Amino acid sequence: MHDNVAQVEQRVGATVRDFVAPALFRRTAPVDITAWEVPDEPVPFADAVRQEFEPFEAGQAWSKPWGTTWFHLTGPVPAGWGRAGTTVQLFVDLGFSSLMPAFQAEGLLYRPDGTIVKGVEPFNHVVDVEGKSVDLYVEAASNPNMLEHFFVSAAPAAPGGMAAALPGTFLPAPPAHTARLGSKATAGSAPIYTLRSVLLVERDLEVDALLADVTVLTGLMRELEPSLPRRAEILRALERMCDAIDPDDVRGSVAAARRELAAVLAAPAHATAHSIVAVGHAHLDSAWLWPTRETVRKCARTFSNVLDLMDADPGFTFACSSAQQFAWVKEFYPQLFDRIRERVAEGRFVPVGGMWVESDTNMPGGEALVRQFLHGQGFFLREFGLLSREAWLPDSFGFTAAFPQIARSAGTDSFLTQKMSWNDTNRMPHHSFLWEGLDGSRIFTHFPPNDTYGSDLGAADLAKAQRQYAEKGASNVSMTLFGWYDGGGGPTREMIAAAHRTRDLEGSPRVTLGSPAEFFAEAKANLARPDVWSGEMYLETHRGTYTSQARTKRGNRRSEHLLREAELWSATAAARGLLDYPYEQLDAVWRTVLLQQFHDILPGSAIAWVHEEAEENYRRAGEELEAVIAVAQRALAGEGETTVVFNAAPVADGDVRPLAAAVGGTKPVVRPKAVPDGHLLENSRISARFDAAGFLVSLVDVASGRDLIPPGEVASLLQVFRDKPNLFEAWDIDRSYANTVTELRAPAEVRIVGDALTVRHTHGKSEIVQRFRLAADAGELQIETAVDWHEQEKLLKLAFPVDVRAEHYASEIQFGHVLRPTYTNTSWDAARFETVAHRWVHVGEPGFGVVIANASTYGHDVTRTTRDDGGTTTLVRQSLLRAPKFPDPDADQGAHVFHTTIGFAATPLEAAAAGYRLNLPQRGVRGDHPVEPIATVSSPSVLVESVKLAEDRSGDLVVRLYEAQGARAEVTVGLGAPFSSAWRTDLLERDLGEPAWSGNEPITLELRPFQITTIRARLTR
Template sequence: VNLDSFGHSRGLVQILSKSGYHSYLFCRPGPSDLSLPGDEFVWVGCDGSEVVAARAAAHYNSRGGLARRKAEDWVRDTPDKPVSLLLWGIGDHGGGPSRQDLEELEKLRAEPGEVRYLHSTPEAFFEELSGRGARLPRVAHSLNPWAPGCYTSLARVKHKHRLLENEVFSAEKMSAAAWCQGLLPYPGEDIREAAQALAFGQFHDILPGSSIPPAEEAAVRLFDYGLERLSRVKARAFLALASGQPPAGPEEIPLLIYNPHPFRAAWLVECEFQPLEPNYEGGFLLPTVRDGQGRPLDSQPEKEHCTLSLEWRKRVVFRAELAPYAMNRFNCRLERVSPKPGPGILPENGRLRLGSGELEVLINMKTGLLDNMKHNGRDILRRRAFEPLVLKDNGDPWGMTVRAFRDPAGSFRIASRRRNASLSGVESGPAESVRVIEDGPVRTVVEAVFAFHDSTLIHRYKVPKRGAEIEVETRVLWNEKDKMLKLRLPTPFRAGLCLGQVAYGVEELFRNGEETVSQKWLAVVDRRRNISLTVVKDRIYGADFAGGELRLSLLRSPAYAADPSAGRPLVCQDRFLPRQDQGEHVFRFWLTPGEASARLAAVDREALVRHEQPFALSFFPPGKGRERGTFLELTDDCVQMTAVKRAEEGDDLVIRLFNPTAEVRRTVLGLPFIRTAAPVRHEIEFRPFEIRTFRVDPGSGATRETDLLERPVGGAKA
């Protein structure tokens, strides 16, 4: 029963089915928002799972004293239904029976006639529906949209939610590895508390963003509570897993990175550390990095978080290949050089030409936007890519009366040199608004500063010297009212389609220019030309797509809990009212072009690693204990491990795997931490988008398949 959620992901079907549910009752979206072949239907999941779903089209409540009228009207308006379901009750979200309504309904039930009225339950309704053997239509898509403004409203709450969601799974994975290898007790209470905070914060109107300021403050506090508990859990697990690392050599600074994923991960490491003493001797201390076998890696220094006048804190960026589900060791040394290395990139004809052999990016020095992005000579992005668009909006945080945000109100333009100097806190006079701020063997970072009315936006384009993934960090100081902010990504794929990640699945976001919702990634795909651009996003859910152009929804600025009613002003006009999401926000995006088939096979894992990031720390290990190798591993390139944890009952290890593609997949699950005479390895096959869960005895390696509630599935063994 999920009566007032503002939409329902198709991925829910498999989750429900594998948790023992066979039916689903909902209200929104209603008939005016979503046309269905019938209010009762078989809902089909991405993997082919099924539940019987019913929409309570007359909604969930009734006005006091009018329940009888609602029942009579329903029967009159649905004469073709042999059995139907009607919800009634007073109060916000309904369900409150009044004595008057009960008495009137009893009178109605006692009246003679062809219609039989029963006080009943959802279970009885679905059993009756099934017993009649009705041939129900089939629906194989998400049940959206309703209130598309909620895909973006209260961005801070959504950001904290995404962080905590990622940290729950990441902390479980690291803790399971430390626990199974005898390094730490399993921190079940800490993880449970954090998971409960996450679940509570997902209730409406908290996560949708349609609440009042005290609820927003409480939600942020709740998510921060979970994040703080998990930060301690992860720190303890990391230090335990690092205990077997050898001590540092002379003048060596260890950089330890724990990869919590059972596959090799290419990772751009950003790590800070503190030299023993400040640099009093002049010159510049250049960090160089080698891997665990002593091989030099491409690396470069970048601006550290602090702003000490002395050189006493360092930040190094380097590319690394991380071993699966293991601690990875890198060693850094400082070399004194003079002068300090500076950017070696200069604009040509008003444009910066950046990139690697396979990726070319052109940044316009006058507009601060991308003029073009090519992959192996093929156009991927067109002029004015990453333009910040300002759209007309209103004060309703739900967005109850709209389906799209497309009416222009303007756009951010490159800030004047004088305004940029003021915004950046530069005291030496006017400053260039487009500038190279970092450059080295790993990447070039270009900063562009924009302004619109009372708001400011700073793009940082991080363009690699090797590979095809560009990162864009967008910092917004937002002070608009009744406006929406989107980023524009125009592609040449005018006949292309837009795909997005949903819960344990992928769905085409087909509504032309209307607001859509997705999880951690989007893709614009031209199947005819077999080319795609994937976008991994760290904290946003809303977007729209039309004519080959993808627009990413960043921020709105509605009032708090302003509910539109016909004939009444949306917000009071006699005072100042606070607006949502004013102030500073930081967004990150990772864009990768390539062949469509290859990108769609890779992007789900890439998004997983971007969100559940490897844990990097400069730490000097004591050199005590035994060095630990890979904990778990998967042999294929797509299947992912979405959860690893101690069982809810008993001391078994629970491993949840997922095939994020539309093809049948096979992988081998290796359990090298289990020390038996023969290696413990299980070959597993997956249907498209299938979730499979296994329960493993950490001592013997005995493995049995379970449902999502960790109950055995038949006699299945891996």
């Protein structure tokens, strides 16, 4: 008893390693193995089992990157196996690494009749054997380990799936060949895995239980203060356990060893111990370092593992977000989906989130975020008869201030994420609190205080939750999500065993297996006066995701606006009896767009395969939507040779209702002209002067005579920065990027080409051509920036210094805008050095301002300086392109075209008009009459964002609008089709139970600042 603590710990480790763990499997026996390698893409079970399987042995290599090999495993269970105290299992090691759970080989086991048994994963190797023989097929996926050069680990895999991934060490950058694995075209064809072991095993349940006991107690001991008696008590009990183990008869002495631990395991938790509701979870990325086709298979593996655990443990509950993943399982694995449906009805397999996917929230448009919930909740309601009450985005990269209103109006009343724990500068002050959105809507929000969505329920994670919980004294309950994450298979039997042992254990938080609903009910009841966080939750990392993979972002923006047009004009035509509304076609495109808003696709942080697929999907969606728009507009315009202009320009800059179609031509463009020392583009509203080098040196508002460009500055200046983040290339822009800049101030060519002043630059291996245009009577200068980009680890920005002093700048977000400071008083201000905006940024003084709008750009930075003359220069920069090398080494390479406008806007409302004009260009269609708008509003601050027909196929007209200025508004809504009644709904198009309007009375509303309102009308024909 005189050994010191380190020696005792060392002895416990050696006892487990040398004696206990090897005794886990009493006996082993081989099975017969045959195999068939799939030539290309995966095939269904029915196709695979008809193939010619060849003999195969453990130790053989199998499958190229992204390949699939089917193994057929057969053999008898030896006589006498499976006696009391044991269970017979099949142990499968496809060549797993102990490095990470999600980024390598995985398998799915089938019975000969095609029913799914469960998955086999790096930390979940075994499956229980039914009957007296084995006859199983394994669909083995040879997914390359894309993170092998980001982590190093010395932890070897232990038998029986007992190993846990140890924290690794980040390396700054993987070799290029690793990223090349991210595309089938460059991944190669050599096998990358070796089948290590396939065995029948007889598992000793008492040894298994002892291993779980020791794991929990050793972990707890390490978390306790050295001076605590409890720590010494556990230490001595473990030492007695070692004494009780007889190396010559381990199995015969295991029961005695467990008795030495029984007392310390039975000691109850302190009355003040933190309470943890443990919810099974998998955080299965819908695409990331694998394509979506592999996610479909990951869903089957993970969900079958979950169902297997539920069969064994009636107290286990699993939370699963993303209706898309349920839909995949329903389509490709219908029998598995039927089993899931049964567990959903029991309340154990819990659909959460209410969204189609766990989307990004920074860059999807307002209507797209609504449709995430409309399609997600709609699926849950149709398939399971329920709506999710919990919004669920554990890993998205920051959270828009519009989210609380959208989530609350879509049927949820709680929100969960842990991503804000990734902040690089400031720590969020709460774990359970009310999050207040742009309009004042509030949603109860929880951050798991152990800062993970994939706990192993080990003592370190539990202690961290108790230690960090910010609401101590006001509340004492938090949630922990447990399970291997990012596609690695979800919870395991070892995790559930740990949960049972820590249910009421001295020195540990109390752990209860439960559901999200149970946690949120308890948390709300215990936290009587929660604190409030108001506004956006800006993530102080991953700032590069506003810019990476520009083609994906351009496809998203364009698809959103094409969908807006397709729905608007189709609804208008259908309401007037001119065509049938294309419900199914539009729904299918929406689901594609929503999938690609997943938080590793739209942000640009996935492998090349994912982005190649996204670009192709956007191309097809664009073609399909253009055809839908053309059909509707031709029907509305009628027969004739007059030009009918759809998305007609608003009457005034503040009038943002591009819902009508007028007879007449599109506005002509002013031709640039040469002037002394440069060039001039000028109309009745603005005058843009360029120097001889093609730089914009003056932009004058004709009405006021005020020049927007500060003295001695040039606007629309191209800047190239070194962009080599310390860790996550596609994700991050480090603050140090600004230290090294090259300004392109020596153009290769300046000339007038057609209606544009054209300025050509070269930089490194790249060429950039800017074209400046000005439409007659337009209030904005048009800038087209065509880039043939061949730089790597560089950031391209477009800079606009303006002679405006502003304390804050306005950035468009969903259904409104946020104000952010142009100064850096605090660490919170300093950390916000790269921000997201949708279609426009506005910088203004009272009565005067500038709008810089874009057609596909999201990343911006805005700063200000004081000039020697006492004036203030505010610098607005758009982030156009990056060139990260991981996970896609060719990210952003090649041709791009960006569209920007700069003009005068006294208010953010006028800025909004410029954003609409740029993103909804006019369309000229041959016809014979103007088209009256289907929806009008009387207030210039109320904008119509969406017009469609109802999801339930009733033919009801749905109009979504919002207050855009940030002030109260009274508005009358006019409908351009006869209706019998109209009423307000939530975002799921459900009646709010308020008095309806009849068809002969005006629809009048009073809106609070930034309020979203949906009107539904029963049309008469």
